[in-house]
Amino acid sequence: MSYPEPLNRLVDQLKRLPGIGAKSAQRLAFHILRTPRDEAERLVDAIRDVKDRVTYCSVCSNTTEADPCIYCTSEGRNHRLICVVEEPQNVTAIEKTRDFKGVYHVLMGALSPLQGIGPDELKIKGLLSRVGEGNIEEIILATNPNVEGEATALYLARLLKPLGVRVTRIAMGVPVGSDLEYADEVTMHKSLEGRREV
């Protein structure tokens, strides 16, 4: 490559980011070169601030500035109801519904033998100790509706049920606003299986 060395180095660093290939990294690096100085500084500051100020909650592993996080310290929420999700992003998806008034537990992934992610790589011990402290009434397993998420939910259900806590799984079925014509077999199967009285 005949680019100036700092430009090559930026391309290399950008290529390390997930979903950024050689062509994207090059396009981004040239964009950063063209962009006004203060725009680049805002990006640099934003990266630094995330590293300096954002951490994971020591109770639920959600992303937070203060530890424990706003959910774990909220007096208005039901601390006997824990919703288990794979990633911090999933907390946002559930908060958007404004339906859920319990607290969270973020596993930081899902079981995936192919990727070498076993139970020890996930925040399962912390969940068990929260349940072990008593007072928990229900655990909602809101891991993703795919192979890894289902396996993780099943694994957790087997661990948690013997502790005397109610364990539930979010419903899978046809998405609202969709057309049955486009539903895949497995989703349609789950949708029929989960049918309820009207």
Place this chain on the structure above:
Amino acid sequence: MSYPEPLNRLVDQLKRLPGIGAKSAQRLAFHILRTPRDEAERLVDAIRDVKDRVTYCSVCSNTTEADPCIYCTSEGRNHRLICVVEEPQNVTAIEKTRDFKGVYHVLMGALSPLQGIGPDELKIKGLLSRVGEGNIEEIILATNPNVEGEATALYLARLLKPLGVRVTRIAMGVPVGSDLEYADEVTMHKSLEGRREV
């Protein structure tokens, strides 16, 4: 959004980059959060170094650390032969062939009325003054083989020919290693039109 503020801000900054949508920005921000401190610092340093140390050559507009650039100051190159390209990235594409021993002129774009890019937005004046200084034998127009690149090449040819310089355009045709079955009509047309004696 219920993310910590620095994380939201990083997502916003990343969304401003070309080709990075809301979902990609979120994935990148969480990646940066998870990544080791020194990895994030290397990215920050790379961005800063590009802004601090890389500039554009005052002669040919190529990216460079030293001004004028290595091509414009090279004694081993033919300074009477100028290859005109749209972007600094294109210089690399031509250098890879190791065939070209002339110098470059980067337009920093192509004519695009729809995007409001006229002749004044491109580095055309600099090219004309290089030709005006005399001694230039040939200008190779290596703008992209698309509508904007063709229009730009045509526009430049009309400006340059009256100055008594030889103006050539890179060949368009079927790419080497491809299959005629997949060639589009316009490419096939150019390929036939540009046929040569064997």
